Amino acid sequence: MAVDVLIVDDSAAIRKILQRVLRQAEVPLGQVYEAGDGLEALEVLKTARVTLILADINMPNMDGLQMLAQIKAHPDWKNVPVVIVSTEGGQSKVMEAVRLGAAGYVRKPFNAEQIKLTLSRLL
Amino acid sequence: MSAMIDRDEIAKSIRAATDDVFTTMLGLEVRAGEAYVERNKPGVADGVISLVGLAGAWIGTGSVHCSAGFACKMAAHMLGTEPQQGSGRVDEEVLDAVAEISNMIIGNVKNAVEERLGPMGLSIPTVIYGRNFTTRSVGNDEWTVVPFRCGEDLLEVKICLAPSRESHPVRHGFPPPHSIQV
Numbered sequence: 355m356a357v358d359v360l361i362v363d364d365s366a367a368i369r370k371i372l373q374r375v376l377r378q379a380e381v382p383l384g385q386v387y388e389a390g391d392g393l394e395a396l397e398v399l400k401t402a403r404v405t406l407i408l409a410d411i412n413m414p415n416m417d418g419l420q421m422l423a424q425i426k427a428h429p430d431w432k433n434v435p436v437v438i439v440s441t442e443g444g445q446s447k448v449m450e451a452v453r454l455g456a457a458g459y460v461r462k463p464f465n466a467e468q469i470k471l472t473l474s475r476l477l
Numbered sequence: 478m479s480a481m482i483d484r485d486e487i488a489k490s491i492r493a494a495t496d497d498v499f500t501t502m503l504g505l506e507v508r509a510g511e512a513y514v515e516r517n518k519p520g521v522a523d524g525v526i527s528l529v530g531l532a533g534a535w536i537g538t539g540s541v542h543c544s545a546g547f548a549c550k551m552a553a554h555m556l557g558t559e560p561q562q563g564s565g566r567v568d569e570e571v572l573d574a575v576a577e578i579s580n581m582i583i584g585n586v587k588n589a590v591e592e593r594l595g596p597m598g599l600s601i602p603t604v605i606y607g608r609n610f611t612t613r614s615v616g617n618d619e620w621t622v623v624p625f626r627c628g629e630d631l632l633e634v635k636i637c638l639a640p641s642r643e644s645h646p647v648r649h650g651f652p653p654p655h656s657i658q659v
Contacts, residue, residue, distance in 0.1 A: 371556070463497055463498045
């Protein structure tokens, strides 16, 4: 079954790399949506059917943890797995993401194997 | 008594983070040079510099500085595109890549030092490309500098950190406390 993914990161470079990594990981990609921050991501979710979200934490306007909290509080979006892909690697941040409902956590810098391993548990 | 950290530990964290980012995300090897301390005497710089602010119980700034040509090469390696020999054209894609590289390097240094210094927030990077510009960090006067060589290219990673005089909550996404003159 095709995976419709939303990639949320303020860096266009990281959005591009994550798309490449998903293809390398042989994820059966359907639609790929992109957003530059949490607010944009919530707008995408209003109209698009998404089955996986990869999101950074530190972003302008709305950060990844605020976005995660809103997604998990929304009846239509709460079951979409959200994997955090962030430079923030401190235990408190990881625990906060898990508490808010993150399905996985990958620290930047990352390689394709780390993404593949995390997604293999979800897809 | 507040936590402390010495410059050797900061330099060690810079070396580890830079090596990790270059190896994992760019597929390039860097060789670290001797770390040194730089007083806050703004010198004239050329090329691309990316600044990331740090704030918490300790505050400061991290920066990554390189030539325009090396910035283009780093972006090409990161994005898996062909580096164009001698073009040195710094466009949005290059600036974005350098910003993200600095975010990962300084962010991972932060992750390492906050085990000793307590939680810190990381700003969104500010990246500047130009000639004959100077940068100055307001309030901090000593930088730990680690130069790196990647083939013929040079990269400089710097961090200044000092205990905050006030009790600040951890903030994310704030602009770095920096002034720039062009």
